[in-house]
Amino acid sequence: MTPEQAGEQIQQAIEHIRGRDLPAAEQKLMAVLRAHPNHPDALHYLGVVALQVGQTHKAIELISASLSRARNFAAFTNLGHALRSAGQLDQAIACYDQAIGLEPRQPDAYMPLALLLLQQGKKEIALRVLQKLVQVRSNDTQAHLMLGTLYSELEYLEKSVSAFRAHIAIQPDSAEAHGRLSMSLSKLKRHEEAVAEARRAVELAPQLPDAWNNLGWCLDRAGKTGEALEAYRKAVSLNPNYVLALGNLGALLERQDHLDEAIELFEQARRADPKHVEALNTLAGLYSKTGRYEEALAASEQALAANPRDASAHGHRALALLSFGKYEEGFKEYEWRWECKDFTTPARDFPQPRWTGATDPAGRTILVHCEQGYGDNIQFARFLPLLSDRGATVLVECPVALCGLMEGLRGVSRVIATGVRPPSFELQAPLLSLPHAFGTTLDNIPRDVPYFAVQSSRGEKWRQRLAPQLGQFNVGLVWRGNTKPNPRRSIPLAELAPLARVQGVTFVSLQFGAQGIEADAPPAGMRLVDLRNELKDFLDSAAVISQLDLVITIDTAAAHLAGALGVPTWTMLIFSADWRWLHHREDSPWYPTMRLFRQSRLDRWDDVVARVADEL
Incomplete structure (x- = not known):
């Protein structure tokens, strides 16, 4: 077989691959390899056939052999596909990079590369890849849509608006693009434009629950809560298992103090997705708000079964346990408060170790720093004399309004106003961590009063x-x-x-x-x-x-x-x-x-x- 004949056979094999006639393609390519055992194109496309029939490792072997003889864009791209199928993501990314390096004006490797980078959480790098793709292929609607979505996630909101508008210029009837554009505009507080885009999405896809949910969200942020309720209800009527719309509708009803209906909606969300941690946490909070603490505890524990490291679920569980007087377990769980996103006091970053009760504080100086509200600090100040009783020198950092009060507390050596640099100390502890450190139960709460003295x-x-x-x-x-x-x-x-x-x-x-x-x-x-x-x-x-x-x-x-x-x-x-x-x-x-x-x-x-x- 002459090289010209081999080339014709390979071209016919490619046509068979495009037509999904893989056995015919394989027959042509094997014929070429019998005459030319190291023919790079025959090895490459035989690897493509292997990949399409699910023989991933054989595909990697064949295409790699092809590239060892001749480097080309298509082979690097297809090897990237094969490595991705084999779960070898870093190697796949390297292949796509090689392909782009060989032919930067060829668009086919950009999208799979961007998708892999997103899969690995490398959003900024994926963003740059998509930016290059729309330069190379300006009419790529998927690229514009992904670019807009990524800009939005990274809070480049003006750029996300431009990307979505570029998509709409090519595909004006894209309900998805109008919906996503509405969200970016709403975040920019351009509420009239946002609502208009969301309404356009609904016009284009009136049976799409996402479109109605987006409209509800934009109307809510625009202050049109009555219309927002209607839109959310429409989304839920179209898909009763749509957890996001159920959550948005429930949250709006909670803000309006319709707590029972909000609970019903989050229960519906729980049935639709029993492992939806955010919905379970919201449900736990609603049950606590309505005094149904056993149900709050159950919801928080269900959330923890789905994600044992979820801080909000631990926080809800802590408050439920504490409300039942299960202090030993409850105060242990309460240590998760520092990881809860809505916790009122930021965590302090001291180089000195935190005292947790595991070591003897005798002979050491400990800084106890107040947290949360005035009432919390007044209630838990009772634990400070216990540290002194154990032989510690106790420093207290607190808000100015509490300084005079704390100075009258037995066992406190010095009080420092918040914001003032404290003297040297060896240990530190947040005030509301002391009940856990002392193993507090209902039976051993320090209850001697008065524990403050008035000058x-x-x-x-x-x-x-x-x-x-x-x-x-x-x-x-x-x-x-x-x-x-x-x-x-x-x-x-x-x-x-x-x-x-x-x-x-x-x-x-x-x-x-x-x-x-x-x-x-x-x-x-x-x-x-x-x-x-x-x-x-x-x-x-x-x-x-x-x-x-x-x-x-x-x-x-x-x-x-x-x-x-x-x-x-x-x-x-x-x-x-x-x-x-x-x-x-x-x-x-x-x-x-x-x-x-x-x-x-x-x-x-x-x-x-x-x-x-x-x-x-």
């Missing part, structure tokens, strides 16, 4: 200030807290009117600053001493509380402060109270002088206030 000079100052206004029975009053973590825990002062009808009571507002503005117009008949412009820090609050007979408060820092001072305290709790108040109890294991008054219905304070007034 005599500060106490005398406030005794003199209040003496002319106090009566025979004096009650501190707190009705508003910060909106975070839960705005539901506040009560309008007007709703406390039944307390004003109790004779012989003088109320003292313990509200700080603007939160106490309602004291300007208290309920009729309420004798209310307003100190909001005089209380400077928590030591002032402590000095005032120490002069009172009782504190009536919502779940906020004042409740913890009054309880820590050993003053009789009545705490009014929302229906789904925070984990620390446990379930169905009218007392607190944390504060022996505290009584708990719980809502019997979500968001209804009337029965709580009535019970407090009766007891008062």
Whole structure:
């Protein structure tokens, strides 16, 4: 067989490959190899035949033999395909790179290379490959679509808009491109354009659930929540197992306080995908919010079965366990809080090791740094003397408003305001990690009160200030807290009117600053001493509380402060109270002088206030 005849046979074999007549192609190529055993093109295309019949390793061997005799673009590209099929991704990437290096204007190797890089999570490199591809083949709609999607994922939003528009210029009726463009525009807060593109996607594909879900998302971000609900419901009606739309609809209903319907939707999502961790975590949060803690625990444990390293699931499980008083296990799980994306306090990066309770701290200096809210720090400050009892020198870093209070705590050597460089120390620990370090259970909570001391000079100052206004029975009053973590825990002062009808009571507002503005117009008949412009820090609050007979408060820092001072305290709790108040109890294991008054219905304070007034 002459070289010319061999070339004709190979060309006929290629036509057979294109026509899927692989046996005929193999026959032609074997004939060439019998005459020319090392013919590179015959080896190459025989390797292509082997690849198409699933003989991956034979394909790699044949195409590699071809390349050892002659390097060419097609052989490197096809060897890349074979290596990819064999799971040898790095070698496949190298082959595609070689092919592009030989013929950079030939487009066929760019897309498989980009797909492999994305599979390996190398998004920035894949982005550069796709950018080259659209330069080489400007009408490649798939490349423009992928490029736009990748730009969006990497937050290059303006570039993603350009890429999607380039796709639409070639393929105007692409519902997918219009939908993805709408998402990028919405992220750029170009809401009118976003909604218009999302509506165009729906027009082009009215039976596509994705299109309706995107429209709902854009409408929601544009503030058109009513229309967003309709769009999400349409997406779910088209596909009742569409977890993303179920989640979006459920989240919107949760924001509108339609919690029962939101739970139903996330339960539907759970049935559709029992391993969807995000949906399970949201469901756990909803069950906690509605006081259904056993179901919250079950949902979080199902999420952990799907992904044992999911921080949010551990966080939900921790709070559920703590709410049942299972402190030993619960505080262990609570250590996952630092990895939860919505945790309120950033993790601290100290070179000094964290004290976990596993070593003896005697003779060593430990910095305990506060975290989360004021109430959390007041409640868990009780563990600081235990460190001192073990022989440690205890430094405390805390917000300025708590410094004076912490200075009166037994066993604390020095208090440092947050942001001020502390003196040298050998160990460190977050304050709310101490219960776990000490192996805390319901039976061994440090419950001796008071554990804060008020300076005599500060106490005398406030005794003199209040003496002319106090009566025979004096009650501190707190009705508003910060909106975070839960705005539901506040009560309008007007709703406390039944307390004003109790004779012989003088109320003292313990509200700080603007939160106490309602004291300007208290309920009729309420004798209310307003100190909001005089209380400077928590030591002032402590000095005032120490002069009172009782504190009536919502779940906020004042409740913890009054309880820590050993003053009789009545705490009014929302229906789904925070984990620390446990379930169905009218007392607190944390504060022996505290009584708990719980809502019997979500968001209804009337029965709580009535019970407090009766007891008062």
